Amino acid sequence: MRGLVFLLLVAVASARVFERCEWARILKRNGMDGYKGISLADWVCLSEWESHYNTQATNHNTDGSADYGIFQINSRYWCDNGTPTSNACNIRCSELLTDNVVTAINCAKRVVRDPNGIGAWVAWRNRCQGQDLSGYVRGCGV
Numbered sequence: 067m068r069g070l071v072f073l074l075l076v077a078v079a080s081a082r083v084f085e086r087c088e089w090a091r092i093l094k095r096n097g098m099d100g101y102k103g104i105s106l107a108d109w110v111c112l113s114e115w116e117s118h119y120n121t122q123a124t125n126h127n128t129d130g131s132a133d134y135g136i137f138q139i140n141s142r143y144w145c146d147n148g149t150p151t152s153n154a155c156n157i158r159c160s161e162l163l164t165d166n167v168v169t170a171i172n173c174a175k176r177v178v179r180d181p182n183g184i185g186a187w188v189a190w191r192n193r194c195q196g197q198d199l200s201g202y203v204r205g206c207g208v
Contacts (some may be wrong), residue, residue, distance in 0.1 A: 081122035082165035084136075086110060087206035089119050094208045096171045102178045106208060107199035108190065109174075113137060114202070115189035121170070122163050135162030137174045138187070144173055154180075 084092070090110050093099065099106035116138035117123035125133040130149065131142035141147040145159035155173035162170045178184050185191055 081120070081163070082167075083121070084119040086114070086119065086202065087208075089113060089136075090203050090206040090208050092167060093171070096168065098171065098175075099208070101175060102183065104178060104184050105199065107202040108184060108194055110202040111194035111197070111199050112184065112187050112190040115193040116187060121165050121167060124163070132159070134159045135170045136167060137162075137170055137177075138189070139170065139173050139177065144177060 090106060093109050094106055098104070098109050113119055113136055116133075117136045119136060121136050123133075123135060123138060125138060127133065127140075129142065131140050132147060133140050134145060134147075139145055139155070139159075139162055141149065141151055141159050143152045144155045145151065145157050145162060146153045147159040155176050157169060157173060162173065177186050180186060185195070
Protein backbone atom coordinates (compact mmCIF):
# COMPACT_ATOMS: atom_id res chain seq x y z
CA MET A 67 0.00 0.00 0.00
CA ARG A 68 2.84 2.39 0.85
CA GLY A 69 4.35 1.71 -2.56
CA LEU A 70 1.10 2.62 -4.31
CA VAL A 71 0.83 5.88 -2.37
CA PHE A 72 4.43 6.72 -3.28
CA LEU A 73 3.79 6.03 -6.97
CA LEU A 74 0.68 8.20 -6.92
CA LEU A 75 2.64 11.04 -5.31
CA VAL A 76 5.36 10.71 -7.96
CA ALA A 77 2.74 10.82 -10.72
CA VAL A 78 1.13 13.95 -9.28
CA ALA A 79 4.53 15.56 -8.76
CA SER A 80 5.34 15.07 -12.43
CA ALA A 81 2.16 16.83 -13.58
CA ARG A 82 2.58 20.10 -15.38
CA VAL A 83 0.35 22.90 -16.60
CA PHE A 84 2.18 24.81 -19.30
CA GLU A 85 1.85 28.47 -20.17
CA ARG A 86 0.60 29.08 -23.72
CA CYS A 87 3.87 30.41 -25.18
CA GLU A 88 5.99 27.86 -23.33
CA TRP A 89 3.82 25.11 -24.85
CA ALA A 90 4.06 26.67 -28.32
CA ARG A 91 7.87 26.67 -28.09
CA ILE A 92 7.94 23.04 -26.95
CA LEU A 93 5.67 22.01 -29.82
CA LYS A 94 7.87 23.88 -32.30
CA ARG A 95 11.06 22.28 -30.92
CA ASN A 96 9.41 18.88 -31.36
CA GLY A 97 8.53 19.35 -35.02
CA MET A 98 4.82 20.08 -34.68
CA ASP A 99 4.76 23.34 -36.67
CA GLY A 100 3.62 22.26 -40.10
CA TYR A 101 3.52 18.55 -39.25
CA LYS A 102 1.11 17.00 -41.78
CA GLY A 103 0.21 20.56 -42.82
CA ILE A 104 -1.05 21.49 -39.35
CA SER A 105 -0.04 24.90 -38.04
CA LEU A 106 1.51 25.48 -34.65
CA ALA A 107 -1.50 27.66 -33.77
CA ASP A 108 -3.82 24.70 -34.45
CA TRP A 109 -1.86 22.52 -32.01
CA VAL A 110 -1.86 25.21 -29.33
CA CYS A 111 -5.59 25.83 -29.78
CA LEU A 112 -6.32 22.11 -29.63
CA SER A 113 -4.30 21.74 -26.41
CA GLU A 114 -5.98 24.73 -24.78
CA TRP A 115 -9.49 23.40 -25.38
CA GLU A 116 -8.71 19.72 -24.71
CA SER A 117 -6.70 20.09 -21.49
CA HIS A 118 -5.90 23.74 -20.78
CA TYR A 119 -2.24 22.68 -21.28
CA ASN A 120 -2.44 20.24 -18.34
CA THR A 121 -0.43 17.02 -18.64
CA GLN A 122 -2.57 15.34 -15.94
CA ALA A 123 -5.95 16.03 -17.58
CA THR A 124 -8.21 12.99 -17.86
CA ASN A 125 -11.76 12.56 -19.06
CA HIS A 126 -13.91 9.45 -18.80
CA ASN A 127 -16.25 9.00 -21.75
CA THR A 128 -19.70 7.43 -21.84
CA ASP A 129 -18.44 4.62 -24.12
CA GLY A 130 -16.07 3.40 -21.38
CA SER A 131 -12.93 4.86 -22.93
CA ALA A 132 -10.90 7.69 -21.40
CA ASP A 133 -8.88 10.61 -22.73
CA TYR A 134 -5.42 11.27 -21.33
CA GLY A 135 -2.94 14.09 -21.03
CA ILE A 136 -2.33 17.39 -22.69
CA PHE A 137 -3.81 16.24 -26.02
CA GLN A 138 -6.58 14.13 -24.43
CA ILE A 139 -5.59 11.03 -26.39
CA ASN A 140 -8.28 8.37 -26.33
CA SER A 141 -7.69 4.92 -24.85
CA ARG A 142 -10.00 3.11 -27.25
CA TYR A 143 -7.66 3.67 -30.20
CA TRP A 144 -4.31 5.08 -29.17
CA CYS A 145 -3.07 3.84 -25.76
CA ASP A 146 -3.49 0.95 -23.32
CA ASN A 147 -5.29 1.60 -20.04
CA GLY A 148 -6.03 -2.05 -19.32
CA THR A 149 -9.27 -2.24 -21.31
CA PRO A 150 -9.60 -3.60 -24.86
CA THR A 151 -7.83 -1.15 -27.14
CA SER A 152 -6.18 -0.79 -30.52
CA ASN A 153 -3.17 0.92 -28.85
CA ALA A 154 -1.96 2.36 -32.16
CA CYS A 155 0.66 4.47 -30.35
CA ASN A 156 1.95 1.34 -28.57
CA ILE A 157 2.09 3.03 -25.15
CA ARG A 158 0.45 2.83 -21.75
CA CYS A 159 -2.06 5.66 -21.26
CA SER A 160 -0.31 6.59 -18.03
CA GLU A 161 2.71 7.66 -20.11
CA LEU A 162 0.57 10.54 -21.40
CA LEU A 163 0.13 11.95 -17.89
CA THR A 164 3.65 13.13 -17.13
CA ASP A 165 5.57 16.32 -17.77
CA ASN A 166 7.74 14.41 -20.28
CA VAL A 167 5.54 15.42 -23.21
CA VAL A 168 7.63 13.77 -25.93
CA THR A 169 5.53 10.60 -25.70
CA ALA A 170 2.31 12.61 -25.99
CA ILE A 171 3.68 14.60 -28.93
CA ASN A 172 4.77 11.45 -30.75
CA CYS A 173 1.37 9.88 -30.19
CA ALA A 174 -0.40 13.04 -31.42
CA LYS A 175 1.72 12.80 -34.58
CA ARG A 176 0.49 9.22 -34.98
CA VAL A 177 -3.12 10.32 -34.52
CA VAL A 178 -2.92 12.90 -37.31
CA ARG A 179 -1.48 10.34 -39.72
CA ASP A 180 -4.87 8.61 -39.43
CA PRO A 181 -7.43 9.54 -42.13
CA ASN A 182 -9.29 11.86 -39.72
CA GLY A 183 -6.14 13.90 -39.13
CA ILE A 184 -6.48 16.69 -36.60
CA GLY A 185 -10.24 16.35 -37.00
CA ALA A 186 -10.00 13.34 -34.67
CA TRP A 187 -10.16 15.88 -31.83
CA VAL A 188 -13.68 17.16 -31.16
CA ALA A 189 -12.37 20.26 -29.41
CA TRP A 190 -10.36 21.22 -32.48
CA ARG A 191 -13.40 20.77 -34.73
CA ASN A 192 -15.65 22.77 -32.39
CA ARG A 193 -13.25 25.49 -31.22
CA CYS A 194 -10.37 25.86 -33.68
CA GLN A 195 -11.37 24.73 -37.17
CA GLY A 196 -11.97 27.67 -39.51
CA GLN A 197 -11.07 30.26 -36.85
CA ASP A 198 -8.35 32.90 -36.82
CA LEU A 199 -5.87 31.18 -34.52
CA SER A 200 -3.04 33.71 -34.75
CA GLY A 201 -3.64 34.79 -31.16
CA TYR A 202 -2.58 31.36 -29.91
CA VAL A 203 1.03 31.99 -30.95
CA ARG A 204 1.12 35.82 -30.88
CA GLY A 205 3.93 37.13 -28.73
CA CYS A 206 5.54 33.70 -28.36
CA GLY A 207 8.51 34.27 -30.65
CA VAL A 208 7.81 31.15 -32.68
